[in-house]
Amino acid sequence: MSFLTKRRTRRLPNQPPEVTHMKTRTWIALSIxxxxxxxxxxxxxxxxxQAKRLAASPAExxxxxxxxxxCMACHQADNNFRAPTLLGLYGSEVTLQDGSKVTADAAYIRESILEPRAKVSAGYQATMPSxxxxxxxEEIAEITEALKKP
Structure with missing residues (x-):
């Protein structure tokens, strides 16, 4: 019937139990x-x-x-990584894997964000997630504004 016996707490020699309990309470209070x-x-x-974000312009x-x-993990400035650079993209002519060319306008950027495998740039794999x-x-429009002003 050891569970009926009074449980002893660890304490330093010559220290009353009240001090040990006080230290425990202090640590609990400090943790909270x-x-x-x-x-x-x-x-x-x-x-x-959030306040900084609200005060920023749409491009920011x-x-x-x-x-x-x-996005910058793949779309780096050097254009030689996993994906084409985003700098100077808006308004430029993009060559696709099938050899066709498209202008990188708002519709192209929107489609590339939502359906990235629809029109893949030449020389790159279709690895971008949707x-x-x-x-x-609204966020896609803000990204488009950012790409207009790099």
Whole structure:
């Protein structure tokens, strides 16, 4: 019947149990306080980022979306990576895998974001994921604005 016996707490020699319990309570209180402070800091940082995003122009919000969605991981400036560069794309003539040419206008950019395998640039694989359902029409328009002004 060991479960009926009083459970002993670890304590330093010559230290009453009240001190041990006080230390435990102090650590619990400090842990809760740390959690509250950390959560508040994260909330404030997110609120500041949201305010910055709202104050930005559509083109600036577009570049933030490009960064947030990881587009620059493949669409690097050197044009020799996994995907063509986005710099100077808008309004340029793009050669596709089938040899045809299209102008990179708003409709082409929208289609490339939502259905990236529909028109693949020559010299590149069709590896871009679709962002259908992940980006709103407004966000796609902001990305298009960003590409107009690199």
């Amino acid at each position: 306080l740390f959690f509250i402070v950390a959560s508040s800091a994260i909330y404030l940082i997110n609120a500041a980022n 919000r577009g570049w933030l979306l490009i960064e947030d969605n990881g 962002f259908k359902g992940l980006l709103t029409d």
